[in-house]
Amino acid sequence: MTPTLTDVRREFPILGRTVRNGKPLTYLDSGATSQRPQRVLDAMAEFERAHNGAVARGAHLLAEEATEAFEGARASVARLVGAREDREIVWTENATAAINLVANGIGNASAGIGGAASARYRIGPGDSIVVTQTEHHANLVPWQQLAARTGAELRWIEVDELGRMRLEQLETKVDSSTKVLAFTHASNVTGIITDVAPLVKRAQQVGAFTVLDACQSVPHIPVDLGALGVDFAAFSSHKMLGPTGIGALWGRAELLDALPPSVFGGGAVMTVALEETTWHQAPTRFEAGSQPVVQAVGMGAAAEYLMEIGMANVAAHERRLAQILREGAAALPGVRLLGPVGEPTLNDVLGLAAVVVDGVHAHDVGQVLDDHGVAVRVGHHCNQPLHRHFGVPSSTRASAHIYTTEDEAALFVEVLGTVRKFFGVSS
Amino acid sequence: MSDLEQMYQQVILDHAKQRHGHGLAVLDGPAVGESHQINTTCGDEITLRVGLDGDTLASVTWEGQGCSISQASASVLAELLDGASLRTADETMEAFKALMHNRGVPLDDEREDLLDDATAFVGVGKYPARIKCALLGWVALRDAIARATVGTEGSDHE
Numbered sequence: 001m002t003p004t005l006t007d008v009r010r011e012f013p014i015l016g017r018t019v020r021n022g023k024p025l026t027y028l029d030s031g032a033t034s035q036r037p038q039r040v041l042d043a044m045a046e047f048e049r050a051h052n053g054a055v056a057r058g059a060h061l062l063a064e065e066a067t068e069a070f071e072g073a074r075a076s077v078a079r080l081v082g083a084r085e086d087r088e089i090v091w092t093e094n095a096t097a098a099i100n101l102v103a104n105g106i107g108n109a110s111a112g113i114g115g116a117a118s119a120r121y122r123i124g125p126g127d128s129i130v131v132t133q134t135e136h137h138a139n140l141v142p143w144q145q146l147a148a149r150t151g152a153e154l155r156w157i158e159v160d161e162l163g164r165m166r167l168e169q170l171e172t173k174v175d176s177s178t179k180v181l182a183f184t185h186a187s188n189v190t191g192i193i194t195d196v197a198p199l200v201k202r203a204q205q206v207g208a209f210t211v212l213d214a215c216q217s218v219p220h221i222p223v224d225l226g227a228l229g230v231d232f233a234a235f236s237s238h239k240m241l242g243p244t245g246i247g248a249l250w251g252r253a254e255l256l257d258a259l260p261p262s263v264f265g266g267g268a269v270m271t272v273a274l275e276e277t278t279w280h281q282a283p284t285r286f287e288a289g290s291q292p293v294v295q296a297v298g299m300g301a302a303a304e305y306l307m308e309i310g311m312a313n314v315a316a317h318e319r320r321l322a323q324i325l326r327e328g329a330a331a332l333p334g335v336r337l338l339g340p341v342g343e344p345t346l347n348d349v350l351g352l353a354a355v356v357v358d359g360v361h362a363h364d365v366g367q368v369l370d371d372h373g374v375a376v377r378v379g380h381h382c383n384q385p386l387h388r389h390f391g392v393p394s395s396t397r398a399s400a401h402i403y404t405t406e407d408e409a410a411l412f413v414e415v416l417g418t419v420r421k422f423f424g425v426s427s
Numbered sequence: 428m429s430d431l432e433q434m435y436q437q438v439i440l441d442h443a444k445q446r447h448g449h450g451l452a453v454l455d456g457p458a459v460g461e462s463h464q465i466n467t468t469c470g471d472e473i474t475l476r477v478g479l480d481g482d483t484l485a486s487v488t489w490e491g492q493g494c495s496i497s498q499a500s501a502s503v504l505a506e507l508l509d510g511a512s513l514r515t516a517d518e519t520m521e522a523f524k525a526l527m528h529n530r531g532v533p534l535d536d537e538r539e540d541l542l543d544d545a546t547a548f549v550g551v552g553k554y555p556a557r558i559k560c561a562l563l564g565w566v567a568l569r570d571a572i573a574r575a576t577v578g579t580e581g582s583d584h585e
Contacts, residue, residue: 020430021429021430360495361493361494361495362469362494363469363471363493363494363496363560364435364494364495364496367434367435367557368431371429371430371431378469379468379469379470380469380470384470387470393469393470393471393492393493394469394471422435423435423440423495424440
C-alpha cells in the first residue's frame, strides 16, 4: 500500500522543527538538497555502531559485513536506476565528480593512457563535444575544460524562449566529428524533462558517447538508464533523500571497463610493477583509496525507500505540486515563471518553479519567504548560461519532494504575492 | 519591528531605488582605481571607481546590479565617502565591517556617527548569508583605493 503523505512526513524528523520567528519549516529547496528520512539516518548509525570494518580488505567478520553492506547499497542503487549489472554503478564523491570521472577518463585516453582498449575514447583537434544551453555548470565546465585540453571543439544545442532544447539543431550540431553528447535529463531551472530518445538516436548515428546528467531526474521520476540508451549517467545521493558526500556514475559495463581511471592509487589496481600498472574492471578501477562506506549505506537505504514508495507515485505527487507552484506563480502580477506552464506541459515538468519578480532581486524575494519559514533557493542555481538566455541574472526557485504538501506549495505562491508590495514596487 | 523590517529599513529601500554615485564617472590620471567584484553565490556584481586628490577621495562612483542590500550599501557608501579623506574612508570601512559582524547589535556612538546612514544596515548582521551582499561595494572600494594608490606611487618613479 502506498504510504500517505502524513506517513511520509513522519519519516523526516527535520520537518518537525521551527525556523525563523518560530514558524514551522516549509522546505521548498529539495532541488538543492533533499532532507533525509529517519531510516537513512538509522542505517548509517547502525553501520557505524555494529558493522564497521575495512571494505574488501580484511579477513574477519566485520570486514565481511562491511563489504556486504557496501556492495548491498550498490545493488540497491543499481536497481533504482535500472542498471543491468551492479558493477555498472561506480561510487563517486558526488555527481560533479562522476561527470569529471568520464571527462578526465576521456582526457587520459586521449593522452594515450589505457592503451588500445581506451583508443575508442581518444579525441583531439577536429573532433567535437556537444552540450546544451540548459546545462548545470557541472555538465558544462568539465566538457569545456576537456575541449581546451584536447583541442576538440565545444558546441551547444540552444534552447527556445521557454528553455526547451531545440532538437532540430541535433542534425547540424551533432555530426561525424562529435565524440561526446552531454545533456541533462531534467533542468534544475525550468523543470523540463528531456525527451532523451532523439538525442540518443542522433548520437548513435554518428558514433558519439552520451553522458546524461540525471541529478534532477533520479530523485523525482522513474528512470531506467539501461532502457534510455545513454552510455553514462551521473546522479547524487543528497538530492534523493540520501546523505551528502557520495554520488554515483552509471555506465555500460563494457564502456566502463575501457575507460581509463583518473584517480590513481590502491584498491583500483590489478598488478603494479614499478614501470606499469594494470587496472581492475569497473567499478573497482575507479574506486581508488578508502571509500565513503557509511554514505554508500545511506544512499542505498534512500534508494530502497524510494523504491518502496514507488517512483511512479513520487512523480505523480510532484506533478500535482508542479501545477500549484507553476500555475500559481505564473498568475501573479509582476511575476515571471522561467519555463513552461499549463496543461500540455505538465507531464514533462518536475515539481519546481523558478520565478523572477519584477523589480525585486531574487535574494530579497528569498528573504521575505524565509521570514515566513519558506526555504527556497535564490541565485543562478549553478546555471548562468540559461539565466543569461532568459535575460536575468538570477531567480527564486521553489522545489518539492515526496514530503512536500499542497498547502506548502500554496504558501509559497501566497507569500510570493506579497513581495512586490513589501519592496514598494506595486501599490 | 520584525527582523525582516529591521534589515530592510526604509533608508535601505530608498537607497536601493535612488542610487547615489551610480554611473561611472570618466576619470583620467594615475590616481584612479577601479575594482570589479562578483558575489559568486548569486552573480551580483559591482564595478566601483575612485579618483584620488592627494589624500582625499575626490570621486566615488559605481555601477552594478544586485539585490537591494548590495545596491543600497554601495549607494550609502558613495554618498558617505565622496570627498572624504582616505583616513576617514579607512575608519568607515572598518566600522562597517564591524557592524556586519555584530549580529544585529548597534556599535558604539563614535562609530555610529562615522557610519551615519550606513547604521541602517545593522539588521543585516542577523542574516549571515546577506553580509556578503552588504560588503560587496565596500570590498570594491578597498580594492579600488589600493589600485589608485599604486597608480600614484607608480607615477613617482617615472
